[in-house]
Amino acid sequence: MSTATEEKEPKESLNFIEIKIEEDIANNKHGGKVQTRFPPEPNGFLHIGHAKSIVVNFGIAQKYQGACNLRFDDTNPLTEDTKYVEAIKKDIEWLGYKWNGSVCYTSDYFDQLYEFAIKLIKAGLAYVDDSDAETIAKEKGTPTQPGVENEYRSRSIAENLQLFEEMRQGNHPNGSKVLRAKIDMASPNMHLRDPYLYRIITDKPHHRTGDKWKIYPTYDFAHGQSDAIEEVTHSLCTLEFEVHRPLYEWLIEKLGIFPSKQTEFARLNLSYTMMSKRNLRQLVNEQVVDGWDDPRMPTISALRRRGYTSSSIRNFAEKVGVARRENLIDVSLLEHSIREDLNKTVPRVMAVLKPLKVVITNYPEDKTETLVLENSPEDESLGKREVPFGRELYIEQDDFMEDAPKKFFRLAPEREVRLKGAYIIKCEEVIKDDTGKVIELRCTYDENSKSGEDTSGKKVKGVLHWVSASHAIDAEVRLYDRLFNVEQPGSQAKKEGKEFTAFLNPDSLEILQNCKLEPSLKSSKPGDQMQFQRLGYFCVDTQFTTNDKLVFNRTVSLKDGWAKKNKPAQNQPKQGQPNPNKKKKKKKEKNRGTQFPGAQNQAPGKPNEPKTDS
Ligand code: ATP
Numbered sequence: 001m002s003t004a005t006e007e008k009e010p011k012e013s014l015n016f017i018e019i020k021i022e023e024d025i026a027n028n029k030h031g032g033k034v035q036t037r038f039p040p041e042p043n044g045f046l047h048i049g050h051a052k053s054i055v056v057n058f059g060i061a062q063k064y065q066g067a068c069n070l071r072f073d074d075t076n077p078l079t080e081d082t083k084y085v086e087a088i089k090k091d092i093e094w095l096g097y098k099w100n101g102s103v104c105y106t107s108d109y110f111d112q113l114y115e116f117a118i119k120l121i122k123a124g125l126a127y128v129d130d131s132d133a134e135t136i137a138k139e140k141g142t143p144t145q146p147g148v149e150n151e152y153r154s155r156s157i158a159e160n161l162q163l164f165e166e167m168r169q170g171n172h173p174n175g176s177k178v179l180r181a182k183i184d185m186a187s188p189n190m191h192l193r194d195p196y197l198y199r200i201i202t203d204k205p206h207h208r209t210g211d212k213w214k215i216y217p218t219y220d221f222a223h224g225q226s227d228a229i230e231e232v233t234h235s236l237c238t239l240e241f242e243v244h245r246p247l248y249e250w251l252i253e254k255l256g257i258f259p260s261k262q263t264e265f266a267r268l269n270l271s272y273t274m275m276s277k278r279n280l281r282q283l284v285n286e287q288v289v290d291g292w293d294d295p296r297m298p299t300i301s302a303l304r305r306r307g308y309t310s311s312s313i314r315n316f317a318e319k320v321g322v323a324r325r326e327n328l329i330d331v332s333l334l335e336h337s338i339r340e341d342l343n344k345t346v347p348r349v350m351a352v353l354k355p356l357k358v359v360i361t362n363y364p365e366d367k368t369e370t371l372v373l374e375n376s377p378e379d380e381s382l383g384k385r386e387v388p389f390g391r392e393l394y395i396e397q398d399d400f401m402e403d404a405p406k407k408f409f410r411l412a413p414e415r416e417v418r419l420k421g422a423y424i425i426k427c428e429e430v431i432k433d434d435t436g437k438v439i440e441l442r443c444t445y446d447e448n449s450k451s452g453e454d455t456s457g458k459k460v461k462g463v464l465h466w467v468s469a470s471h472a473i474d475a476e477v478r479l480y481d482r483l484f485n486v487e488q489p490g491s492q493a494k495k496e497g498k499e500f501t502a503f504l505n506p507d508s509l510e511i512l513q514n515c516k517l518e519p520s521l522k523s524s525k526p527g528d529q530m531q532f533q534r535l536g537y538f539c540v541d542t543q544f545t546t547n548d549k550l551v552f553n554r555t556v557s558l559k560d561g562w563a564k565k566n567k568p569a570q571n572q573p574k575q576g577q578p579n580p581n582k583k584k585k586k587k588k589e590k591n592r593g594t595q596f597p598g599a600q601n602q603a604p605g606k607p608n609e610p611k612t613d614s
């Protein structure tokens with residue numbers, strides 16, 4: 001027999017929004033209907049923070065057999081543009097969501113919103129104010145001091161109607177008048193001290209309504225009313241709008257319109273990332289990045305170009321969850337989520353990013369062997385491929401060290417390593433140029449050590465990736481690092497009184513021009529994804545790749561900082577305390593591209609490669 005508490009326990013854990021929605025459904029509020037909306041302003045490309053809001057809004061609609069509208073909140077012609085509308089629609093579809101019916105625009109409601117404003121004026125609840133912005137701000141007072149009522153507040157209804165009509169017709173210049181709600185200049189909530197409802201904007205046509213309108217509703221006036229017009233039952237937004245909620249409710253009540261309910265959740269903040277569209281636009285305009293979809297940007301289009309899948313972004317958003325309190329999410333959680341996805345789905349191939357020539361002196365000059373290697377240890381159905389092996393090869397420069405310490409399990413004079421899927425080789429001679437730079441290694445191979453049929457009896461620890469020199473294809477590879485070199489560029493900039501651009505990471509992009517890839521990659525198409533063994537997950541760039549030139553982006557390296565950090569029983573510092581492991585970790589991460597895939601370098605729980613290879 002189960003106890004009462006057991007019976008009450010929900011089958012799955014619900015977040016606070018879902019709990020509320022289930023209560024509303026149980027109470028048959030709005031006939032049990034769930035209608036949400038995602039309301040971007042078309043003034044930039046969507047970023048990963050918007051992705052979270054999309055997953056929340058569309059996800060809830062899906063879960064409760066409701067619908068989610070896409071509504072462009074286009075009330076400011078100065079910053080908005082159709083190109084952003086198109087980019088936003090593309091991103092939402094790519095994320096795997098379908099909006100309800102046709103796309104909605106706040107600008108479609110301009111007539112109706114105007115009528116709402118007239119209704120407020122007629123009820124004595126709105127007035128035209130001729131004061132300039134500075135005076136209005138001053139008269140608003142401070143959180144500890146009540147505001148003052150000015151002379152315009154007592155204008156007659158008739159005069160207000162007349163002036164508002166003149167504003168609409170464009171008879172008054174920009175900034176000369178505003179329409180304000182008449183609420184309470186002494187309210188403890190500053191947003192209720194006669195907030196702006198309409199402002200005059202005459203100098204730029206609207207991207208949809210052209211120059212029909214000379215006045216535009218403010219966010220506060222347009223947003224809740226648009227929700228009501230669309231009969232949005234649950235208007236989900238980020239925490240900064242919590243203080244606007246009393247105004248949202250005041251307007252609904254005074255206008256007697258559909259009672260949408262606003263609920264706030266914490267916005268997504270990611271470490272080493274700036275998320276506001278305004279800041280991102282600045283990076284684009286100042287050409288710090290090569291566009292909104294530069295793979296270093298946190299936009300959805302950049303993540304897509306970089307090789308993130310839509311499911312990895314949805315999974316990330318779900319893992320982050322919905323919270324009531326602001327927090328900072330470690331960007332390595334996002335990286336973890338794409339790694340997890342690609343590990344299961346993409347083929348492994350060999351590519352050498354910084355090539356060093358190896359000549360196997362005891363291998364016949366004109367011989368080529370065709371090795372058959374499996375494409376993925378995670379998924380047999382990905383099949384096998386042929387990889388040519390010959391006398392001249394490339395390995396990574398970092399996989400050789402002349403004066404190697406004992407624990408360097410790669411190649412060094414007189415030492416042996418296995419070439420992945422092939423033979424064990426031994427370094428016999430090091431060739432240098434005039435400057436002393438190592439330009440070639442002379443090695444010998446053990447013909448009895450072939451992978452899969454090894455009778456050499458040798459045990460070697462290191463396994464290196466390689467590419468046959470005469471068969472290799474050339475490519476450019478782009479390695480990305482964080483765009484900022486401090487955890488919270490926004491607040492750091494504020495704290496130090498600097499521009500956020502002061503914290504840009506100068507090494508966020510490394511372009512390698514002379515990479516050598518195994519020939520199976522010859523027919524790669526833009527967007528193709530793969531793992532370069534020991535190096536990371538890569539994709540063929542969709543912008544820079546041409547018929548003559550393959551360009552690859554590194555989506556993410558193989559090492560999983562997040563899984564490691566969250567390993568139980570690790571000595572993690574408490575929040576706010578300096579992290580003694582940090583310096584060490586950074587150094588390790590720097591070397592991540594060159595690590596031997598043996599046990600000690602392996603991210604816990606995430607075997608990317610088998611540990612032995614014979
Ligand atoms: P930005 O400052 O980046 O321009 P915004 O809030 O002004 O963001 P909107 O286009 O107005 O951008 O936002 C559309 C929706 O996305 C809003 O409901 C907003 O609350 C939500 N949103 C924006 N940024 C985030 C974020 N970092 N985390 C979660 N939701 C977000």
Ligand code: MG
Pocket residue numbers: 041
């Ligand atoms: Mg905004």
